[in-house]
Amino acid sequence: MEPRSGPPPGAPVAVDLTRFLPMFFQETEEHLAAMEGHLLRLDPHAPDPEALHSIFRAAHSVKGNSAIFGATRFSEIMHRVESILDRMRKADLAPTNAVISLLLEACDGVREELRCLKDTGNTDPTALQAVYERLSQLSDAALPSTVEASGTPAPRRSERLRIEVHLARGEGITALPLAGLYAELGTLGRVEDLQAGDGSQGMPALSLFLLTPESAEAVRARLGALLGVENVRVERHERAPPSQAASPPALTTAEAAAFGVFAPEQTTAGSGSAFERTGVFPARARGRRLADQDTSQTSFGRRASDRTGFDRSSIRVDVAKVDRLLNLVGELVIAQSMLAEAAQRSSAAGDAKLRGSVAYVGRQTRELQEAVMSIRLLPIDFLFSRMPRMVRDLAQRLGKEVELAIQGGEAELDKEMIEKLADPVMHLMRNSLDHGIEPPELREAAGKPRQGTIQLRALHHGGAIVVEIEDDGAGFDRDKILRKAEERGLRAHAGMSDEEVWQLVFAPGFTTADTVSDVSGRGVGMDVVERNIGALGGRIDIDSRRGAGTTITVALPLTLAILDGMTVAIGPETFIIPLSSISEAFQPQPGQVRSIAGGSHVIELRDSYVPLLPLESLLHLRGHAARPEESIAVVVEADGRRAALAVDKLLGQQQVVIKSLEANYKRVCGIAGATVLGNGRVALILDVTSLLRGGLAPAKDFEDIEAEVDPV
Amino acid sequence: MNETTKTVRPPAPDSARGRGMVAAPVREFLAFRLGDEDYAIDILKVQEIRVFEAVTKLPGAPDYIKGVINLRGLIAPVIDLRVKFGCEQTEYGPFTVLIVLHVRERLVAVVVDAVADVVGLTEEEIRPTPEFATGVNIEYVTGLGARGERMLILLDIERLVSSRELGIFDGEGAT
Numbered sequence: 001m002e003p004r005s006g007p008p009p010g011a012p013v014a015v016d017l018t019r020f021l022p023m024f025f026q027e028t029e030e031h032l033a034a035m036e037g038h039l040l041r042l043d044p045h046a047p048d049p050e051a052l053h054s055i056f057r058a059a060h061s062v063k064g065n066s067a068i069f070g071a072t073r074f075s076e077i078m079h080r081v082e083s084i085l086d087r088m089r090k091a092d093l094a095p096t097n098a099v100i101s102l103l104l105e106a107c108d109g110v111r112e113e114l115r116c117l118k119d120t121g122n123t124d125p126t127a128l129q130a131v132y133e134r135l136s137q138l139s140d141a142a143l144p145s146t147v148e149a150s151g152t153p154a155p156r157r158s159e160r161l162r163i164e165v166h167l168a169r170g171e172g173i174t175a176l177p178l179a180g181l182y183a184e185l186g187t188l189g190r191v192e193d194l195q196a197g198d199g200s201q202g203m204p205a206l207s208l209f210l211l212t213p214e215s216a217e218a219v220r221a222r223l224g225a226l227l228g229v230e231n232v233r234v235e236r237h238e239r240a241p242p243s244q245a246a247s248p249p250a251l252t253t254a255e256a257a258a259f260g261v262f263a264p265e266q267t268t269a270g271s272g273s274a275f276e277r278t279g280v281f282p283a284r285a286r287g288r289r290l291a292d293q294d295t296s297q298t299s300f301g302r303r304a305s306d307r308t309g310f311d312r313s314s315i316r317v318d319v320a321k322v323d324r325l326l327n328l329v330g331e332l333v334i335a336q337s338m339l340a341e342a343a344q345r346s347s348a349a350g351d352a353k354l355r356g357s358v359a360y361v362g363r364q365t366r367e368l369q370e371a372v373m374s375i376r377l378l379p380i381d382f383l384f385s386r387m388p389r390m391v392r393d394l395a396q397r398l399g400k401e402v403e404l405a406i407q408g409g410e411a412e413l414d415k416e417m418i419e420k421l422a423d424p425v426m427h428l429m430r431n432s433l434d435h436g437i438e439p440p441e442l443r444e445a446a447g448k449p450r451q452g453t454i455q456l457r458a459l460h461h462g463g464a465i466v467v468e469i470e471d472d473g474a475g476f477d478r479d480k481i482l483r484k485a486e487e488r489g490l491r492a493h494a495g496m497s498d499e500e501v502w503q504l505v506f507a508p509g510f511t512t513a514d515t516v517s518d519v520s521g522r523g524v525g526m527d528v529v530e531r532n533i534g535a536l537g538g539r540i541d542i543d544s545r546r547g548a549g550t551t552i553t554v555a556l557p558l559t560l561a562i563l564d565g566m567t568v569a570i571g572p573e574t575f576i577i578p579l580s581s582i583s584e585a586f587q588p589q590p591g592q593v594r595s596i597a598g599g600s601h602v603i604e605l606r607d608s609y610v611p612l613l614p615l616e617s618l619l620h621l622r623g624h625a626a627r628p629e630e631s632i633a634v635v636v637e638a639d640g641r642r643a644a645l646a647v648d649k650l651l652g653q654q655q656v657v658i659k660s661l662e663a664n665y666k667r668v669c670g671i672a673g674a675t676v677l678g679n680g681r682v683a684l685i686l687d688v689t690s691l692l693r694g695g696l697a698p699a700k701d702f703e704d705i706e707a708e709v710d711p712v
Numbered sequence: 713m714n715e716t717t718k719t720v721r722p723p724a725p726d727s728a729r730g731r732g733m734v735a736a737p738v739r740e741f742l743a744f745r746l747g748d749e750d751y752a753i754d755i756l757k758v759q760e761i762r763v764f765e766a767v768t769k770l771p772g773a774p775d776y777i778k779g780v781i782n783l784r785g786l787i788a789p790v791i792d793l794r795v796k797f798g799c800e801q802t803e804y805g806p807f808t809v810l811i812v813l814h815v816r817e818r819l820v821a822v823v824v825d826a827v828a829d830v831v832g833l834t835e836e837e838i839r840p841t842p843e844f845a846t847g848v849n850i851e852y853v854t855g856l857g858a859r860g861e862r863m864l865i866l867l868d869i870e871r872l873v874s875s876r877e878l879g880i881f882d883g884e885g886a887t
Contacts, residue, residue, distance in 0.1 A: 327785035573769060619771035664818045665780065665789040665880055668770055674780060674787045682768040682782050 020182070024069050025118050031058040032107045032114075033385075039100050039107075040388045047088060047095050055103075056085045062110070064186020071117070073125070074110050077132055081106055083139035093138075097396070102138065104389070106131050160192075161216055162237040164204040165227055180226055181206075188212045188219055209237060319415070322375050329365075329372045330657045330676065336365045337678040373562070374412070380458045380465070381409030383418050387429060387456060394433050401440050401451040402433060408458035413465050413558065420536055421467070421556070424529045428469050428552050429454065431525065436473030436550050446547065448472065464538075465558055470551040476502060476544040484510065502542040506530045506640075534638070534689070537563065537580050563658050565675075565685065567651040568634065570616050574683045576656055576675060577634060577645070581688040585634040585650060588612075603633055603644045610635065614646045618691055619670060638689040645691075658685060741857065743828040743864055744811065747799035750862055751824075752831060753869040757813050761827055764808040777880065783812065783819055789880055792823040796878070799825075815870040820880065822873075831864065833857045838866065849877070 035058045038051045059081045066074035081103060087093035109131045113123045185191050189212030212219060220234040343349065343358045384406050395402040413421070437443075437452035444450055455470040478501050485492035485504045492504060504510060508527040533540050538556035557563070557580075565576035566585070592604045593612060601612040612633060615621075631646035656675035661668060661684075672687035741752035767779035767790050776796040780787050790810065807826040812819060838855040852872040857864035874881055 331785040621769065621771070659785070659787050661780065661787055664787060664820060665770075668772065670771055674768070676782045676785065676787075680782055681766060682780050682787055684768060684770070 021069065024065055025114060028062050028065060028074075028114055029111065031062045032111050034058045035062075036104060036107050036389060037385070039103055040392060042095050042100060044095050044097065044100075049089065052085060052089050056082060056089070059085065060187065061183060064183055066186075068182045068186045068191055073113070073123070073128055073132075077106055077110055077128055077135065080132065080135035080139045084135065087139070099138065101396075102131070102134055106135055159212065159216075160237045161210045161212060161219055162235050163206075163208050163210055163219070163223065164233040165206040165223075165231055166233065167205050167231055177226060181223070184222060184226055185210065188214055188222065204233075317375075319376075322372075325372050326376070326657075327659075329369045330659075333365055333369055333657075334676055334678060334680055336362055338680065341678075376414050376416075377412035377558070378415045378418055379410050380413050380418060380421075380467070383422055383425060384409045384456060384458070386422070386426075390426065391429065391433060391454065394430060395437075398434060399439060400433065400437050402437055403451050403453050405453060405455045406457075407455065411458040411460055411465055413458075413556070417536055417556065420532065421554075424532045424554070425467060425469070427525060427529050428554075429456070432469055432471040432473065432550065432552075436471040436475075438474050442474075461555065464555050467554040467556070468551060469554075470549065472549040475546045475548055475550050476505075476542070478546065481505065498544070499542075502544060505542070506540075537578065539580065563656055563675075563685065564653065565656050566634070566653055567677075567683070568615075568632075568645075568647040569649040569651055570619075570621060570647055573621060574651065574677065574681070575615070575619075575647075576683055576685040577636065578672070578685065578688065579653060581636045581638050583635045583637050583642075585632060588631075588633050605635065605644070610642055610644050612644045612646055613691075618645075636688045636692070638692050641692045643692050656683075656685070738832045738834050741831045741833060741864065741866065742811065743831045744809075744824040745826045745828060746794050746797055746824055750828065750864050751867050752833075752857055752864040753811075753813075753867050755830060757815055757869055759812045759814040759819065762810040762812060762821070764804050764810055764823060774879070776878075778823065781810070781821060783821070786819060788812065788819040788821050790821045790823060791873070791878065791880065794823065794825065813869060813873060815873050816881070818881065820873050822869075831857065831859060833859070833864075833866075 035055050038055045038058075042048070042051055059078045063075040063078035063082065066072070066078065084093065084099065084103065088095050088099075093099065109128045113127055116127075117123050185208075189210050192209040192211060194208040195206070210219065214222075216234045216236055220229065220232050223232045223234070224230075340358050340362060343354055348354050387406065388404055391402055391404045432454050437454065438446070438448075440450040443452060453472050455468070457466075457468040457470070459466050459468070478498065481501055481504055482492050482494065482496075485507070488507070488510065490504060490507050490510075492501070505526045510526065530540055533554055533556070536556055538554055541553040541555070542550065543553070544550040563576070564579040566579055566582055568575050568577060588603055593601050594604065594609070595601050602609040603612040614631070631648060632650055633644040634647055634650075635642065635644045656677075658673045659675055661671060661674050668684075670687055670691045672685045674682050674684050677683050740755040742755050742758050743750055743752045745751070765781060767781050769779040770777060770789075773779070776792050778790040778792050780789050804823075805825075809824060809827050810821040811824055811827065812821045837858055839858060841850060841853045841855055852868050852875070853865055854868045855866045857866055872878065
């Protein structure tokens with residue numbers, strides 16, 4: 001440890017702020033999101049004062065927190081944002097599109113740098129310069145004094161206060177509501193030389209210098225409200241600052257550059273301090289170390305929710321814990337059905353009391369299962385709330401006027417599903433905006449309002465959730481789609497129904513755009529969307545009327561963990577075929593099955609022939625060969641292919657809990673996962689898409705399977 | 713333990729033996745029988761022992777992978793080490809058991825003929841591996857345990873199970 005000048009009297013080691021960084025990151029992101037949300041809803045002509053105030057509060061919090069953590073760049077930006085907001089509050093400045101765009105840009109910039117800081121521990125000191133200068137221009141037009149009073153003051157007009165917090169019973173810093181305290185300090189002024197102790201031997205739990213325009217009394221009252229007035233000592237401190245603290249925060253020093261956006265660490269602690277020896281705060285705040293701090297999240301997260309009152313009624317839980325719970329409940333369901341079966345077969349089967357109890361256990365178990373499953377569900381608003389920003393930016397770029405109406409954001413969906421749904425929904429929204437909604441002039445010419453409307457809706461429909469994207473734009477151009485389809489050599493003719501024509505857009509590489517823009521039109525679109533939705537077990541429908549608009553409907557199962565399946569038997573083995581890929585199942589009539597060259601079979605289905613694939617050979621099951629005419633044909637469709645799978649028996653439809661094979665084994669070609677049946681045995685769930693791909697070119701795929709398992 | 717399994721194995725068995733043994737004077741092994749040979753694996757890798765139960769076959773899997781079973785809601789693959797090691801008798805009798813292993817965050821069950829018992833071996837009782845003929849690739853043998861009349865072949869089960877040769881994990885595990 002390098003020699004330092006002696007510590008000020010009673011001053012312990014500098015507090016390890018890095019422990020609180022995860023919370024800083026999270027809070028700042030939340031504040032930025034809140035700002036963005038309000039900014040987007042702001043009416044340029046009559047800004048809602050309450051909304052302005054909310055944005056102001058959020059900006060203020062970001063400013064305060066950033067100052068505490070030495071991220072002076074962020075606080076400078078937010079200070080300018082505050083000034084601009086203040087002008088708006090005084091009706092000195094109208095929240096025009098340009099102004100709001102600038103503020104959004106500021107939020108984006110800070111968010112971007114924040115992420116960079118979180119991931120790498122460093123930021124680009126020049127990254128925010130441009131937006132900062134533009135903010136300055138706008139805010140400098142008038143810099144109202146009220147902002148000055150509540151914001152970070154200029155150092156020359158401030159006083160240095162020494163603040164000590166002593167807790168009764170000699171408690172240490174861990175007993176303090178730190179999150180709230182830091183927020184409060186951040187709004188009061190600039191904190192220097194913050195030091196923490198364990199409160200023993202008359203040492204303060206916390207001591208710091210505060211550079212503030214407020215009086216000592218006012219500071220004591222504000223902090224006292226949080227910590228208890230009797231615990232807070234505030235005195236004016238004339239001594240020179242322990243370091244270069246009197247100079248205004250700047251990023252130009254060598255140290256600041258080394259630590260990215262973080263201001264230089266300020267500490268005067270000596271190496272012999274009792275606190276350091278006891279290892280209470282062994283590490284110091286260093287920008288470089290940020291990336292390692294995730295482990296501290298748990299303990300701090302609890303404190304954060306206790307003290308700042310963000311979301312008192314919810315807790316953060318590791319998804320793995322929920323999944324474990326789900327697994328255990330799944331097992332309980334199986335155990336319960338075994339019990340029910342045993343009870344039915346036992347000699348006491350006639351006992352009404354036993355029957356009643358078994359039925360009761362069954363009901364309770366199923367209810368428990370539903371309750372546990374619901375833990376994984378999140379409101380779809382997590383996805384929808386990203387849309388206003390995207391629509392606004394894109395509409396501006398395309399020169400279109402669009403209103404976005406969102407409904408049903410409270411509908412709940414599996415967390416994983418929401419994440420996987422984001423890209424397809426974004427894509428569909430972009431399509432509606434780019435291809436659907438016409439430019440304002442065209443709309444007026446067509447007798448429609450200048451402003452187009454896109455409605456984004458989510459609703460529950462049976463066991464599924466339906467997401468609808470409806471625009472009042474131009475609708476699909478049937479002739480153009482047909483023409484483009486023909487150009488691409490797709491099977492298309494004028495006699496097709498509208499629905500069939502709309503399906504053409506799902507063909508790989510299909511686009512109706514005459515020019516390729518960076519928004520859409522590259523033709524890597526709808527087929528990918530359809531595949532992604534298909535992978536989630538959902539389907540997508542299009543309804544479009546020329547001149548009136550388009551509605552795209554995406555129907556999804558509620559959770560990825562459950563699947564509606566058809567249980568089929570092949571010899572002694574049981575498999576599950578996802579119901580969503582089955583179009584029909586039937587016992588072939590004599591003569592309906594035809595052999596073709598090479599020993600394969602096709603089945604006549606109305607006016608076409610469909611390959612009949614024996615499932616046992618697709619799956620390499622040996623020692624079983626029923627004649628194809630005697631089996632049951634399950635017609636499946638995936639990826640535009642259709643085939644009939646020959647199975648021995650249909651055992652029935654049921655909902656199954658999907659379990660991963662990959663958790664302990666690896667991916668198996670043709671298998672989507674596994675489930676546990678009522679008798680405790682494992683049944684495999686077929687991946688129809690990859691089966692059909694393999695089934696139509698069997699030789700190749702079997703080699704793939706062999707290669708994958710790498711036999712010795 | 714981790715050290716021996718995660719680092720590349722040195723060519724000389726002597727040094728490998730020495731390295732694994734420094735920390736604990738007595739290590740415990742689970743001894744089991746495959747055909748006519750006695751094997752032993754580190755007891756710390758064993759999660760549980762189960763009676764052999766019906767497995768669900770996996771399409772396209774090699775013959776030593778019998779399929780998958782349900783381990784309290786988790787799906788675990790079942791490997792028949794007897795098939796893998798080329799034992800002649802691979803019947804499923806009353807003593808056939810599944811040893812459920814916990815290796816590299818995964819659960820894997822292996823079929824063995826019979827579990828003998830838990831054996832504690834001191835460093836002196838573990839001998840280096842000579843060149844000898846066994847079904848097992850000598851690469852996975854960490855030493856020989858001498859217990860009176862019995863000779864135990866000490867298997868690095870984690871290495872074996874996660875080896876590319878066995879190929880039950882995707883991509884990883886090759887050493």
